[in-house]
Every structure is written in structure tokens, then in C-alpha cells.
Amino acid sequence: MSAIYDELKAILLAKSVRTGEFTLASGAKSDLYIDCRVTALDPVGARLIGQLGWAAVREKIQNDGLNIDAIGGMTMGADPISLAVGMTSAMEHPEEMLQVFNIRKEPKGHGRGKQIEGNFKEGDQVVVVDDVITTGGSTLKAIDAIEAAGGTVKFALVLVDREEGGRQAIEERGIPVVALYSRATLLGE
Numbered sequence: 001m002s003a004i005y006d007e008l009k010a011i012l013l014a015k016s017v018r019t020g021e022f023t024l025a026s027g028a029k030s031d032l033y034i035d036c037r038v039t040a041l042d043p044v045g046a047r048l049i050g051q052l053g054w055a056a057v058r059e060k061i062q063n064d065g066l067n068i069d070a071i072g073g074m075t076m077g078a079d080p081i082s083l084a085v086g087m088t089s090a091m092e093h094p095e096e097m098l099q100v101f102n103i104r105k106e107p108k109g110h111g112r113g114k115q116i117e118g119n120f121k122e123g124d125q126v127v128v129v130d131d132v133i134t135t136g137g138s139t140l141k142a143i144d145a146i147e148a149a150g151g152t153v154k155f156a157l158v159l160v161d162r163e164e165g166g167r168q169a170i171e172e173r174g175i176p177v178v179a180l181y182s183r184a185t186l187l188g189e
Ligand SMILES: O=P(O)(O)OC[C@H]1O[C@H](OP(=O)(O)OP(=O)(O)O)[C@H](O)[C@@H]1O
Pocket: 025, 026, 074, 075, 076, 077, 078, 130, 131, 132, 133, 134, 135, 136, 137, 138, 139, 166
């Protein structure tokens, strides 16, 4: 694997992988918690996520002949990852640049009342992002919100797949999952 892959893995292991007693988004208990926010909000971590993530997204776009307008996911785990990948697309291949959006957990109660903020519009073909997938429930909610707003999700970009059924749940919906790391490749299990 690349130096970027190894460097990002080292930051994830040092800053994000935690053991203890945790309650997950699904309500399940776990002795493992991967707090990707700490890595994605580390300036070096963000740069590496941008480079690795954009390379993976660009490869999928090219292999499948896709036309992608934008990238984004459910706040807040997805937010720094989406921006890092979008910024890297603009820096490395400006002619292929992806716009970036964030999805609120609930539509805003005032202002424009939107659930999707930033650079998303009806008709867009998008990549949905999540930092971690466990059950896949959060990514599926993001997909629901994008579809309700008139977008089409072509695939999902995930930083870490915990390999607990999330990939299957998302792929059953017809949306392929591109994961930068799995539980096995991150933890060597
Ligand atoms: O695959 P799942 O079972 O849905 O679990 C993974 C989700 O859980 C966490 O989100 P959380 O709800 O803790 O929100 P946050 O990103 O706002 O912290 C994480 O950021 C993923 O989105």
C-alpha cells in the first residue's frame, strides 16, 4: 500500500482507535470505538484523507464511467471528510472538481428550513460519505435525505468499515461501498 495509506493508518491508530465501554449510534454496546473525527480534524489527517479519498473516488468514477457533481454526508462525522476530498479534487484535478454539502440530522427549523446545506441541488449525482459504518443506518438516513431532495447516490465513501453488516445494508439498497480501511486492515485482526 502507499505511504499515504500507511501514514493515515498510523494517525487513526494513534488518535482514533479507543477501547473501553461504548454505546454506539445503533444503541448496541461495543468495546471498540473509532473516533474518526479526531483524525479528520487533524490538519495532517485531513490532508491525507483528502488525498486517499479523492484517489479512491476518482478511480471509482473512472472505472464505472460516472458523472459526479458533489460529495457529502450526515453531519458531523462526514463533514471534514467531504470537505477534504472536495478540496483535494479542486487542487489535483480542477476540471473534475466535486462540490461539497453537509446533511443535518433534522431539517433546520428556521431560515431556509433545509436538511442539506452547502453545494447540493436537485438532480445532482453524488457520493455519500460516512466516517464509520457499523450497521449502516446513518449512511442509509443520509441516502434517504439526498433522494428526498431529488439527488441520486452513485456510491458511498467510508473511512472505516467496522465489518458489522453496514456494507451489506447499504449495498442491498443498490449503492456500492468504497471503504478506505476495514476493521481488519486497520486493526490487523
Ligand atoms: O453505521 P451506524 O450504525 O449508523 O454507525 C455509524 C455512525 O455513528 C456515528 O455517528 P453519530 O450518530 O455518533 O453522529 P456524529 O457523527 O454526529 O457524532 C458515525 O459518525 C457514523 O455516522
